[in-house]
Amino acid sequence: MAQVKICGLREAAHVAAAVEAGARYLGFVFFPKSPRAILPAQAAALAAEVPPGVARVGLFVDPGDALLEATLAAAPLDLIQLHGAESPARVSQIKARFGLPVMKAVGIAGPQDLDALWDYALVADMLLVDAKPPKDAVLPGGNGLAFDWRLLVGRKWLKPWLLAGGLTPANVAEAIRLTGAPGVDVSSGVETAPGVKDAALIRDFIREAAP
Numbered sequence: 001m002a003q004v005k006i007c008g009l010r011e012a013a014h015v016a017a018a019v020e021a022g023a024r025y026l027g028f029v030f031f032p033k034s035p036r037a038i039l040p041a042q043a044a045a046l047a048a049e050v051p052p053g054v055a056r057v058g059l060f061v062d063p064g065d066a067l068l069e070a071t072l073a074a075a076p077l078d079l080i081q082l083h084g085a086e087s088p089a090r091v092s093q094i095k096a097r098f099g100l101p102v103m104k105a106v107g108i109a110g111p112q113d114l115d116a117l118w119d120y121a122l123v124a125d126m127l128l129v130d131a132k133p134p135k136d137a138v139l140p141g142g143n144g145l146a147f148d149w150r151l152l153v154g155r156k157w158l159k160p161w162l163l164a165g166g167l168t169p170a171n172v173a174e175a176i177r178l179t180g181a182p183g184v185d186v187s188s189g190v191e192t193a194p195g196v197k198d199a200a201l202i203r204d205f206i207r208e209a210a211p
Ligand SMILES: O=C(O)c1ccccc1NCC(=O)[C@H](O)[C@H](O)COP(=O)(O)O
Pocket: 007, 008, 027, 029, 031, 034, 035, 036, 037, 059, 061, 083, 130, 139, 140, 141, 142, 143, 144, 145, 164, 165, 166, 167, 185, 186, 187, 188, 189
C-alpha cells in the first residue's frame, strides 16, 4: 500500500479530509510565489490539528538559514522538503543545523536526470522524484506535469522515495503499478484551480493510491 503525501494544504477542512482518508504526509508550502503559499503562523494552526503518525512537511525552495529558523520556530514541522537547486552539501548542512530529516526533490525529464538521485540519496533521508519543470515555469514544482514513469521501472534507490508530478485520482494507481513507488505526492491533481484543494478529490486520490 503506497504512502500518500498531500501537498500545498491551506485549510483545516482539507487537512482533516487528508488525515481521515489516511494520508501519511501533509505538505505546507513556504514559497511566496506559489498560489499554495502559507504563512508560518497559519501552518502552525493547521499543524496543531495533525495527529501523531502523520508527518508535517515544510516545503522550501533554496531557503536561507534565517527563513528556516523563523519558520521552524513558528510552526512544528517533522520533515523539511527542499524543492530548489540545493546542492548535496547544502542538504547535509540543513540537516545538521536544524536537526530534522530532509526530503530532496529531484526533477526528472529524461534518463540523464536519474544520476542526481544517487547523489542526493547519500545525504537526504527521503527523495521526491518529480517532473522537471519547464524552463519558463514560475514554480519549480506543483505544475501538474507528469514525466515518463517508464524511466523508473526496475530502479531502486537507497532511500525511501515518493513519486510526484501530474498525479491524479485517475492515474495514480497505474503510476504506482508501473514504477513500484512506495509513496506518492500530489498537489494539482487534488485541486479545482491552482491552490484550491478539493476534499472529495483528496479522498478519491488516497483511495486510489492506497486501496
Ligand atoms: O506546489 C507548489 O506550489 C510548489 C511550489 C514550489 C515548489 C514546489 C511546489 N510543489 C511541489 C510538490 O511537492 C508537489 O506536490 C509536486 O511537485 C507535484 O505537484 P503536482 O504535479 O502539482 O501534483
